Amino acid sequence: xxxxxxxxxxxxxxxxxxxxxxxxxxxxxxxxxxxxxxxxxxxxxxxxxxxxxxxxxxxxxxxxxxxxxxxxxxxxxxxxxxxxxxxxxxxxxxxxxxxxxxxxxxxxxxxxxxxxxxxxxxxxxxxxxxxxxxxxxxxxxxxxxxxxxxxxxxxxxxxxxxxxxxxxxxxxxxxxxxxxxxxxxxxxxxxxxxxxxxxxxxxxxxxxxxxxxxxxxxxxxxxxxxxxxxxxxxxxxxxxxxxxxxxxxxxxxxxxxxxxxxxxxxxxxxxxxxxxxxxxxxxxxxxxxxxxxxxxxxxxxxxxxxxxxxxxxxxxxxxxxxxxxxxxxxxxxxxxxxxxxxxxxxxxxxxxxxxxxxxxxxxxxxxxxxxxx
Numbered sequence: 001x002x003x004x005x006x007x008x009x010x011x012x013x014x015x016x017x018x019x020x021x022x023x024x025x026x027x028x029x030x031x032x033x034x035x036x037x038x039x040x041x042x043x044x045x046x047x048x049x050x051x052x053x054x055x056x057x058x059x060x061x062x063x064x065x066x067x068x069x070x071x072x073x074x075x076x077x078x079x080x081x082x083x084x085x086x087x088x089x090x091x092x093x094x095x096x097x098x099x100x101x102x103x104x105x106x107x108x109x110x111x112x113x114x115x116x117x118x119x120x121x122x123x124x125x126x127x128x129x130x131x132x133x134x135x136x137x138x139x140x141x142x143x144x145x146x147x148x149x150x151x152x153x154x155x156x157x158x159x160x161x162x163x164x165x166x167x168x169x170x171x172x173x174x175x176x177x178x179x180x181x182x183x184x185x186x187x188x189x190x191x192x193x194x195x196x197x198x199x200x201x202x203x204x205x206x207x208x209x210x211x212x213x214x215x216x217x218x219x220x221x222x223x224x225x226x227x228x229x230x231x232x233x234x235x236x237x238x239x240x241x242x243x244x245x246x247x248x249x250x251x252x253x254x255x256x257x258x259x260x261x262x263x264x265x266x267x268x269x270x271x272x273x274x275x276x277x278x279x280x281x282x283x284x285x286x287x288x289x290x291x292x293x294x295x296x297x298x299x300x301x302x303x304x305x306x307x308x309x310x311x312x313x314x315x316x317x318x319x320x321x322x323x324x325x326x327x328x329x330x331x332x333x334x335x336x337x338x339x340x341x342x343x344x345x346x347x348x349x350x351x352x353x354x355x356x357x358x359x360x361x362x363x364x365x366x367x368x369x370x371x372x373x
Contacts, residue, residue: 002026007099009042021067032076077121087128097139107167118170136250141191144168153317156265165309188250188270195277199236200343220302229284232277235336238329242276277316294341
């Protein structure tokens with residue numbers, strides 16, 4: 001199979017492309033490499049995949065020096081002509097759209113970025129897939145679409161019409177747009193509702209990265225809603241495994257779908273929605289405790305009220321993954337956080353600084369962690 005993966009300088013896209021390449025797929029990666037967060041991390045991910053920063057020129061393919069089945073193109077999804085040319089010069093069996101403007105809090109101050117990337121850019125993806133007759137389009141949605149829902153765990157069969165951020169609304173819009181194209185043009189589409197993804201090479205705006213950085217630098221950790229938060233933290237390898245299995249299972253018509261009682265997760269057209277999550281929420285305070293133990297330093301905790309656009313809890317119901325794919329994410333938070341902290345220390349060269357700061361902390365604050373440094 002030849003697969004287009006958008007967002008390959010990003011966190012999930014980087015890991016997915018690597019797994020696809022290792023299993024023998026031909027991959028074309030696309031990313032605009034915007035500055036929403038540190039571009040040096042994005043370029044480092046590309047370098048890890050054999051794509052040299054010095055070779056990258058807009059709209060020009062770069063072949064990996066590490067994988068002979070990988071080509072990267074710097075391209076904006078809003079560049080309609082560039083996208084058409086990309087699809088005209090390649091025959092993609094499947095497309096995985098992971099490129100998007102991420103972040104709930106950023107959407108409060110930069111709403112236009114979400115319309116440009118998540119709506120207009122996604123429209124170009126849909127149009128290109130339509131005309132190229134792509135066999136399967138998978139795209140990143142989010143647990144954020146559950147919005148004001150309080151019935152737990154969150155099920156793909158629940159109504160999701162009450163988002164609390166523009167980011168969430170843009171992801172719900174993606175699902176509606178995809179359904180329209182599945183209906184009008186018989187394009188098989190699968191929505192991937194990710195739940196709080198974390199792990200090595202993660203995004204700097206996510207909780208694990210922010211908490212780790214703050215603890216290592218001796219700065220306060222901001223804990224919203226006074227710590228009364230829980231998340232269904234899902235390790236990156238589990239996310240990627242779910243995507244891989246779904247790539248090989250194009251969305252199909254649900255023959256039992258009833259328009260009188262419509263199921264939001266499927267349709268009488270080739271359209272599906274899947275949660276990809278651990279299925280086991282963890283409190284924010286327990287998550288921070290795990291980070292402290294792995295770093296070997298206590299966090300300076302600053303408790304704050306709930307932030308606009310956020311929700312107090314997420315919890316994925318994943319029976320569809322189990323029943324249809326014989327798959328359930330298995331990585332524990334303990335193991336996942338350990339893997340991330342090891343990567344963070346390696347990537348940022350933090351080991352010496354952590355040891356130095358541990359030595360100058362009062363003994364009554366550090367003794368329980370001393371054996372872990």
